[in-house]
Amino acid sequence: MDEITAILDNTRPVDNIINDLKEKSVTVPSWDKLLKDYEPTEHEIVSDTVTRKDKVRSNGDTERASRIYIGLEKLLTKRMTEFMFAIPVKRVYHNIEDNETRQSIAKAIEAIYKYARIDSENIKRGNAYFASCEVFTIWYTVESPNTLYGFKSKYKLKCKTYSPMDGVRLYPLLDELGDMIAMSFEYTRKVKNEEVTFFETYTSNIHYKWKQQGNGWELVKLEPVVIMKIPGVYTYRPVPIYHGLSYIRKEIEYTLSRNSDVIAYNSAPILKIAGGMKGGEDKGESRRVYRVEQNGDVSYVSWAQSIEALKYHVDTLVKLFWSQSQMPDISFENMKSLGNIGFDARQTLLTDAHLKVGDESGAWIETFERECSVIRAFLKMMNVSWKDEVDNVEVEHVITPFIQNDEKSEIEKWVTASGGKAVVSQLEAIKNLGISTDPQETLSQIQKEDAEASKSRISNIFEQSE
Numbered sequence: 001m002d003e004i005t006a007i008l009d010n011t012r013p014v015d016n017i018i019n020d021l022k023e024k025s026v027t028v029p030s031w032d033k034l035l036k037d038y039e040p041t042e043h044e045i046v047s048d049t050v051t052r053k054d055k056v057r058s059n060g061d062t063e064r065a066s067r068i069y070i071g072l073e074k075l076l077t078k079r080m081t082e083f084m085f086a087i088p089v090k091r092v093y094h095n096i097e098d099n100e101t102r103q104s105i106a107k108a109i110e111a112i113y114k115y116a117r118i119d120s121e122n123i124k125r126g127n128a129y130f131a132s133c134e135v136f137t138i139w140y141t142v143e144s145p146n147t148l149y150g151f152k153s154k155y156k157l158k159c160k161t162y163s164p165m166d167g168v169r170l171y172p173l174l175d176e177l178g179d180m181i182a183m184s185f186e187y188t189r190k191v192k193n194e195e196v197t198f199f200e201t202y203t204s205n206i207h208y209k210w211k212q213q214g215n216g217w218e219l220v221k222l223e224p225v226v227i228m229k230i231p232g233v234y235t236y237r238p239v240p241i242y243h244g245l246s247y248i249r250k251e252i253e254y255t256l257s258r259n260s261d262v263i264a265y266n267s268a269p270i271l272k273i274a275g276g277m278k279g280g281e282d283k284g285e286s287r288r289v290y291r292v293e294q295n296g297d298v299s300y301v302s303w304a305q306s307i308e309a310l311k312y313h314v315d316t317l318v319k320l321f322w323s324q325s326q327m328p329d330i331s332f333e334n335m336k337s338l339g340n341i342g343f344d345a346r347q348t349l350l351t352d353a354h355l356k357v358g359d360e361s362g363a364w365i366e367t368f369e370r371e372c373s374v375i376r377a378f379l380k381m382m383n384v385s386w387k388d389e390v391d392n393v394e395v396e397h398v399i400t401p402f403i404q405n406d407e408k409s410e411i412e413k414w415v416t417a418s419g420g421k422a423v424v425s426q427l428e429a430i431k432n433l434g435i436s437t438d439p440q441e442t443l444s445q446i447q448k449e450d451a452e453a454s455k456s457r458i459s460n461i462f463e464q465s466e
Contacts, residue, residue, distance in 0.1 A: 002181075003173075003181065004173065004181045004182050006105060006204055007020045007182075008016055008201075008203070008206075008208070009020060009171075013216045014210065014216065014218075015216060015217060017208065018217055019230040020200055021171055021173065021182065021184045021201055021329050022171050022184070022186075023171075023173070024172065025172055025173050025174040026134075026172060026236050027238065028133045028134050028236050028237075028238070029133055029239065029240065031132045031164035031165065034131065034132060034133070034240055035443050037073050037240075037242065037246040038070045038073050038074055038077070038131050038132075038240070038242070039071075039074070040070065040071035040074065041069065043069045043249075043250070043253065044250065045067050045068070045250070045253045045254060045257060046067055046069055047067055048059075048067075048160065050081055051254070052065040052066075052067060052257065053065060054087075061074075065257070065261060065297055066256075066257040066258075066260035066261045066264065067257055068253055068256045068257045068260060069253055070249055070252060070253055070256075072242075072245070072247070072248075072249040072252075072321055073131075073240075073246060073249065073453065074131075076241060076242050076245070076321075076327060077127055077130045077131045077240075077242065077326050078127065079327050079330070079454065080126070080130050080241050080327065080356070080360070081123060081126035081130060082402060083353050083356070083357050083401055083402045084122075084126055084357055084360065084361075084364070084399060084401070084402075085119070085122045085123050085126050085399075086402040087400040087401075087402055087403075088119040088122070088399065089118075089119075089122060089368065089397055089399055090115070090397075090398040090400065091109075091110065091395055091397055091398070092395075092396040092398060093106040093110075093394065093395055093396075094393075094394040094395075094396060094416045095331055095392055095393060095394045096393055099389075101261075101389050102148055102389055102392060104151075104386075105323050105379070105390055105393045106393055106395075107149075107150050108149040108151070108383070109372070109375060109376070109379065109388075109393070109395065110373055110380060111149045111150065112149060112157050112379070113375075115148050115156070115157075115444075116157060116158055116159050116204050118159075118183075121161060123139060124161055125161045125163070126167075126269065127219055128161065128163035128164075128165050128166075129163075129235060129236075130235065130240060130241040131240055131241070131242075132164040132240070133162050133236055133237050133238070133239065133240055134163065134164065134170055134234070134235070135161060135162070135163045135170075135234070135235060135236075136161070136162045136163070136168075136170050136172075136183060136185060136233070136234045137159050137160070137162075137233050137248045137371065138159065138160050138161075138202075138231060138232035139157060139158070139159045139231050139232055139371075139375065139378065140157075140158060140159075140160070140163070140231065141155040141156065141157055141158070141375050141378065141382075142155065142156050142158060143155055145157045149382070151383050151384075153382050153383070155382060157375070157378055157382070162185050162187070162206075166187075167187065167188065168186070168187040168377070169185065169186045169187070170183075170184075170185050170187050170234065171183075171184040171185065171186070172184075172234050172236075172443055178231055178284040181203065181204075182201055182203050182230075183201070183202045183230050183232060183234055184200065184201040184202075185199075185200055185201065186198070186199045186200075196211060196212065197211070197212040198210065198211055198212070199211075199212070199217065202225065202230045202231065202232065203225070203230065204225065204228055204230055205222075205224060205225050205228060205303055206222065206224060206225060207221065207222075207223050207225055208221070209221035209222075210446075217222065218256075226381055226449075227374070227377035227378055227380075228382060229373075229374065229377055230374075230434045231374055231377075231378070232374065233367050233370045233371045233374065235363055235366075235367045236273060237362075237363065239302075241325070242325070243267060244324070245321055245324060245325060248317050248320055248321045248324075249321065251317055252314055252317050252318065252321075255310070255313060255314060256314065258438060259282065259310055269300050269301075270300065271298065271299075271300060271301075272297075272298070272299050272300070272301045273292065273296070273297070273298050274292070274295075274296050274297040274298075279325040281434075287381050302413070323352075325356075326353065326355065326356040327352075327353055327356065328349065328350060328352065328353055338435065346403060346404060347403060350401070350402075350403055353401065353402075353463075354403075356403040357399065357401040358401075361399045364399060365397055365399065368397040369395075369397065372395050372397070376391065376393075383445070388439070426443060426446070427439060427440065427443050430442055430443055
């Protein structure tokens with residue numbers, strides 16, 4: 001009897017089964033701990049009452065200490081995801097030449113990705129993966145007759161992503177070779193205004209679903225998995241993308257908060273009176289007058305702060321944060337100072353970020369390949385006539401690091417490659433421009449005008465020769 005069969009033996013108490021399924025096979029940081037760095041409002045400075053003490057004035061009023069928190073970890077997570085997936089993942093299909101069936105299969109796979117909104121899903125699971133370190137995407141069918149995939153289908157294929165960021169606890173179970181033998185997840189949702197906890201497990205042939213009743217569990221669903229494999233993909237990382245950088249962010253927060261207190265304390269003007277005063281203050285409509293003894297003086301004391309030292313300290317810390325993360329600081333303030341630089345210069349500036357994307361791409365490519373295998377398995381069931389050909393279609397996933405497009409540079413590259421010849425027709429250019437409501441009619445009109453212009457030039461030549 002294999003491990004998963006032994007665990008799911010229905011003669012065992014359900015509590016024991018679920019406890020065994022919760023024995024996680026991988027080591028992933030707790031989201032409860034990661035959240036304290038990821039979410040700015042959870043940072044230490046927000047609740048620190050030891051080094052950031054509020055002051056109570058003599059009249060009982062409370063002067064709150066400054067608490068400036070900065071979401072650098074959340075921003076880094078978003079930046080990493082954007083560099084990975086802002087340009088959608090491209091799929092290149094091989095071994096389909098001169099075979100109409102395989103070409104149709106490739107179009108069907110691409111349609112499945114399209115109607116499952118995979119580009120949006122990649123952004124969502126990218127943020128979850130880089131922040132919470134693990135993510136699970138389940139693929140499932142819903143009964144809805146359609147022809148979206150190039151054939152009449154009774155079902156639509158959809159996907160849903162789970163992660164600790166959504167309050168879902170993931171429990172993968174791997175064998176000694178690293179192959180997944182079961183995938184479980186626990187979540188809570190409202191049922192008739194009552195919070196109910198569910199626990200689901202997928203194996204290669206059965207889907208289990210339990211509901212928590214009191215202190216125990218009740219099996220509410222038991223159904224076969226028709227594709228004979230776990231219909232989803234799980235991926236994880238040992239540390240978040242911001243690992244080892246939170247101490248820099250913390251130093252910035254405390255530095256700015258301390259300085260904010262100093263500024264607040266010294267913001268009120270201080271009047272200095274040298275020598276004795278004669279009488280009190282005379283208040284007029286537009287000015288106040290003080291009379292002082294001989295050689296006396298009245299003036300405001302200006303506060304001289306060493307602002308350059310503070311600015312240098314904070315700027316250095318910010319640069320350290322981004323340089324150690326291998327991400328460029330592409331804030332508006334930094335970008336506007338670059339001016340209108342060329343495409344090659346932009347590529348050079350983003351070298352570090354593109355190398356980082358290359359480092360991270362391996363795990364994602366592996367995930368996409370496993371996911372494509374699940375989609376193929378579903379496609380075989382949805383169109384049985386393709387069953388023998390589906391696996392012959394090779395799919396290559398290409399991740400392109402983000403960079404601003406430079407159409408002029410791209411066009412010049414391909415024009416040069418084609419020996420200076422045009423790379424699109426005039427009709428295609430008119431269509432891509434998008435100004436004309438009827439590109440074909442616009443092209444006909446342009447050709448007509450060109451013909452009339454040529455005819456006019458020829459007539460002028462003959463008239464001049466006479």
